[in-house]
Amino acid sequence: MYFKWILLSLALCTAGYTNAIEIITSEPKNSSVIDADFVKAIFSGRVRYWPNGMPIKVITLPKNSKQHLELCKVFLKTHPRQFSRNWDIIIFSGFGEKPTEVETELEVIEKIKATPGSIGYINSDNGTEGLNVLFTK
Amino acid sequence: MSYSLNSHLKAALVFIASICSFTANSFELGPVQIHGFLSQGYIYSSGNEYLQGSDSGGTFDFSEAAINFLYRPTDRIFLSSQLISRNFGDAYSNEKDIDIDYMFLSANLHASSTNEFNINLGRLKTSYGIFNNSRNIPFTHVGIISDQTLYNEYDRHLTLYGDGISLDFKHRADFGDLRLVYQNAILADDKRDAFATAPEVADMISDFDDVKGQVLYLSYSLPNKGIDFSFSHSLIEADKIVIPNLYHPTLTFFNRYWRQKAKNNILSARYRSQNYTLTAEYINRSIHHTFDNQIISNGVIVSEESIQKTDSIYLQGAYRFRYDIEGFISYHRAVEKTNGETDYNTPFNKFRKQWVVGSNWDIFEDTLLKAEMHFIDGNFDMIKEPGINQDGIDRKWNMFVMQISYKF
Numbered sequence: 198m199y200f201k202w203i204l205l206s207l208a209l210c211t212a213g214y215t216n217a218i219e220i221i222t223s224e225p226k227n228s229s230v231i232d233a234d235f236v237k238a239i240f241s242g243r244v245r246y247w248p249n250g251m252p253i254k255v256i257t258l259p260k261n262s263k264q265h266l267e268l269c270k271v272f273l274k275t276h277p278r279q280f281s282r283n284w285d286i287i288i289f290s291g292f293g294e295k296p297t298e299v300e301t302e303l304e305v306i307e308k309i310k311a312t313p314g315s316i317g318y319i320n321s322d323n324g325t326e327g328l329n330v331l332f333t334k
Numbered sequence: 335m336s337y338s339l340n341s342h343l344k345a346a347l348v349f350i351a352s353i354c355s356f357t358a359n360s361f362e363l364g365p366v367q368i369h370g371f372l373s374q375g376y377i378y379s380s381g382n383e384y385l386q387g388s389d390s391g392g393t394f395d396f397s398e399a400a401i402n403f404l405y406r407p408t409d410r411i412f413l414s415s416q417l418i419s420r421n422f423g424d425a426y427s428n429e430k431d432i433d434i435d436y437m438f439l440s441a442n443l444h445a446s447s448t449n450e451f452n453i454n455l456g457r458l459k460t461s462y463g464i465f466n467n468s469r470n471i472p473f474t475h476v477g478i479i480s481d482q483t484l485y486n487e488y489d490r491h492l493t494l495y496g497d498g499i500s501l502d503f504k505h506r507a508d509f510g511d512l513r514l515v516y517q518n519a520i521l522a523d524d525k526r527d528a529f530a531t532a533p534e535v536a537d538m539i540s541d542f543d544d545v546k547g548q549v550l551y552l553s554y555s556l557p558n559k560g561i562d563f564s565f566s567h568s569l570i571e572a573d574k575i576v577i578p579n580l581y582h583p584t585l586t587f588f589n590r591y592w593r594q595k596a597k598n599n600i601l602s603a604r605y606r607s608q609n610y611t612l613t614a615e616y617i618n619r620s621i622h623h624t625f626d627n628q629i630i631s632n633g634v635i636v637s638e639e640s641i642q643k644t645d646s647i648y649l650q651g652a653y654r655f656r657y658d659i660e661g662f663i664s665y666h667r668a669v670e671k672t673n674g675e676t677d678y679n680t681p682f683n684k685f686r687k688q689w690v691v692g693s694n695w696d697i698f699e700d701t702l703l704k705a706e707m708h709f710i711d712g713n714f715d716m717i718k719e720p721g722i723n724q725d726g727i728d729r730k731w732n733m734f735v736m737q738i739s740y741k742f
Contacts, residue, residue, distance in 0.1 A: 230447035231447060232447075234506065235447055235506070237557060241557065243557070244506075245442075246410075246450060248445060248446045248447045250409060250410055252406065252409050252410075260699065274558070274560075275560075275606070275608060276609060276654055276657075277657060278654060278658075278660065279606065279608075281473075282473065282475075285468070285471065285741070286468045286471075288369050288402075289369065289468055289471040289473070289474065290459055291414035291436050292414070292440070293404075295367065295369065314409075
């Protein structure tokens with residue numbers, strides 16, 4: 198009985214960490230100009246416009262979510278606190294909009310499908326039809 | 335430059351910011367995004383009166399409320415503004431019930447995967463150093479009272495913003511990110527703004543031209559390595575300041591034309607890893623004073639010049655112990671000389687050596703508590719002379735500062 202629970206727990210834990218972070222966007226994928234550094238610059242607030250001039254809208258999950266922590270740690274290689282501080286500098290110096298925070302991955306996908314110029318991240322590959330996956334990390 | 339409304343509006347701003355902060359994380363009124371913050375501080379100093387009343391039981395006379403708006407009518411244009419109400423002891427800034435922190439139009443003229451070019455018009459924060467654009471926002475940096483030679487609290491109307499234009503160019507390359515900003519603005523059109531640290535001088539001035547400033551800001555970043563370098567150069571000019579009659583025990587001046595030209599060179603460096611940040615900033619400031627057309631009482635016309643030079647550096651290390659707790663320590667050193675010599679008008683006011691130890695604690699997602707302790711030797715750029723109490727001036731003194739802030 199205990200062995201079954203241990204196996205189930207291990208499976209759940211493993212499932213939680215094997216899915217990589219996927220960066221998804223509604224913008225057309227153009228790998229020659231949108232590289233990993235460009236996407237990192239977007240999430241750090243250092244780039245505000247897509248190459249076609251469309252303003253970038255960043256969609257985030259809650260700051261204590263597993264996906265957000267992984268985005269910061271694995272992809273951006275920054276501390277989540279530093280992520281928030283970067284955006285506070287942008288918001289309170291008047292140079293950009295705050296990222297839109299949604300609660301679930303499904304909401305991330307729906308928001309990105311409905312918002313031109315938006316970019317976000319999820320931890321699964323479900324429901325991304327019609328969106329472009331820029332990177333998997 | 336001054337924009338003063340009555341105290342009812344000040345109360346209204348604080349009220350609106352309070353209501354907003356307790357009802358939502360942020361607001362969107364149609365296409366307008368709204369944010370803001372509230373802060374309340376406490377300052378206790380062991381000796382010199384850093385803030386009015388700080389050395390006699392401490393003072394809570396240190397608070398801010400701000401609300402900002404951003405509206406994007408088209409993809410490439412947005413309008414942005416922040417109104418702020420500030421209380422800081424007996425500082426001149428308190429006379430402005432509500433101040434416009436910034437209010438500008440930003441237009442993107444070019445965007446590609448490697449370049450971005452924007453033009454900004456209106457009241458703009460002055461771009462220098464690492465923190466000036468956001469130095470009055472508690473959530474954007476560790477510590478409460480930043481280095482006072484670079485980011486002076488009393489002199490903020492002259493150094494924090496200006497009315498003008500800025501050109502902002504960014505370039506991304508394999509060797510790193512470059513950013514170049516050129517700013518040309520009127521920094522002060524009011525003698526009280528220009529002489530906020532010395533109101534007794536402002537009172538003597540009869541005629542005053544705008545204080546104009548130009549800033550060149552160049553930064554180089556290696557984002558993947560967490561390294562930032564920047565160089566800021568600013569030229570600040572006050573072409574005509576007339577003091578009609580200045581009576582001195584031995585001499586009397588009539589129509590004293592005073593011109594000031596200040597040059598600031600600032601070097602900044604920062605390294606950020608996941609858990610710690612190292613910051614260093616150095617400023618070299620030179621203020622050239624020229625007194626022309628002085629007619630002293632015996633009828634002799636004289637001209638006089640003097641140069642004030644300041645060198646100041648600070649080093650800061652910050653470490654994140656947990657997601658919500660960060661500690662820091664910093665060392666500051668500054669010295670000012672006039673014509674190559676240290677001139678003590680006020681005891682110990684031409685140098686400063688300072689240690690600061692403090693921490694930030696994110697009590698909740700949007701609530702930040704900060705506390706810090708200053709150990710200070712000297713007073714340079716720390717105390718405003720009219721604020722000194724009757725007990726005299728201490729060379730070595732300590733200061734404790736706490737601040738709680740809420741953002742939405």
